[in-house]
Structure formats: structure tokens, C-alpha cells
Amino acid sequence: MAARTGYADIAAHYRQVIEDGQLMPGEPLPTMESVCAEFGVARATVNRAFQQLRAEGLTTSRPGARTVVAARSRVASTGAARLNRLDRTGSPYAPGETSTDHVAMLRSCADPDICEQLGIEPHDEVVIRRRVFRKDGRPTVVGLSVIHMRALIDVPELLQPGQLKPFWQKRYTERTGRTVSRTPERRGARLASSDELAALEVDVPASAAVPVLVLQTAFHDEQGPLEVWEDVYAPGLWQVSTD
Structure with missing residues (x-):
């Protein structure tokens, strides 16, 4: 028996559509009637999905108008969401998002x-790449x-300044034949540094002590650990992971 489409499935579909920029801020979602027909579900199921997106x-x-996409000025994507969007659309950025201040360096860890x-081992040398993500010009991560x-x-x-295109892991896979996999994101909080x-x-x-949300993702290939991402979110922002 085929699995039934639930409200969470419909919410996930439109969450991805919004995050990929297929629907832009201010644009309306399809009518409930058309969503009911597309997914073969009752109006109550679609209504619950739309309530979830609003929440x-x-x-x-x-x-007097349909449900529309919000401006979402306080929402920032996770690293996993950017990678998934890159695979789907060829760009890691959500609508209105850019990155600046790309730097690369060798440092002891x-x-x-x-x-x-x-x-x-502690104080072994590593490559560090740093950037600031911005939403509508404002720094978010x-x-x-x-x-x-x-x-x-x-x-x-990797030691070149500026943004690397294509994504460096793609070059690594092409040149080595090794597949890179990632762990689930780890979420935590700590006090921000003055530089952050x-x-x-x-x-x-x-x-002042300013707490910030921190997300970490680790990457591996068959030879072992390869990279750790750490995203530090601006105070007052919350994150969305679109899988």
C-alpha cells in the first residue's frame, strides 16, 4: 500500500519551494483547492500544512487574500540546507542571500x-576558510x-582568498574519486567572541556576554575525517534546515 500524503509532507514540499526561491516574498501559495487536487488530500490536511508554514x-x-510568502528577515539557512539547495538548483543561496568577507589561512587548531x-592533535595545523552570509545585505551567519x-x-x-567555485569538495571528489559524506548537524549554544x-x-x-546559536557539521571520506563546518548565527535569528 502506498504511503498516504500527510500535512507534514505538504508543508515540507512548500518549505523547499520557498527556500529555493521558486516562490518569492509576497507571492501567494496555490489555493487550498488546487493543493487538495494535486496531493489528493482533504482540505483539513492542507489547512494544517499551511498553519505549520505560518507557525x-x-x-x-x-x-482578503490568499496565504503569501513572508519576508522571513529573521530566518537563516543551515549549512546542510545550502548544500541540499546547491544539489537541487546549482546555487547554495536562499532568495536575498549572499556571502562576503571570504578569507583563507593556515592556523594551528x-x-x-x-x-x-x-x-x-591539539595545535596541529589546519586550513581555515571563513565567510559571512548576508540576507538582504545584513549579516546573519x-x-x-x-x-x-x-x-x-x-x-x-583551498588557500586562495575569495569564494571558491565550484565548491571545493566537488573538486576533491573529481580529483581523488573519493565520496565525501556528512554527519547530521549538531546544534548548541555558547558566548560569541569579539571577532564574531x-x-x-x-x-x-x-x-557584554552575547549567547549565539552554533551549528556544526562534520565531513568524512573513506580515509577519515576531512572537514568541520561551524555556523554562528546572529542573535535573534532562527534557522531552517530544508532536506
């Missing part, structure tokens, strides 16, 4: 958690990639 801040209702994830030195053998471009607050343009006293 997530992805849509809003206008008096003092973070014990990242050292453990990469299988290296500081993205940090900590990359195992062995990747530099096959992709020396400056990059996110958060103006607070130097003594």
Missing part, C-alpha cells in the same frame, strides 16, 4: 572538540570551515 514564519495571511572530530591538511594535497586552491560579534555587526559593550 515557522515562512508565510503570512493578508486580509586549539579547539579540542574540532581536533577530536578531525582526528588531529559567520561560517567557518576547518579542513584537514591532507585535503590541501589534492585541492591547493564584529563580523555580525552586533554593537554591544566590550564586557
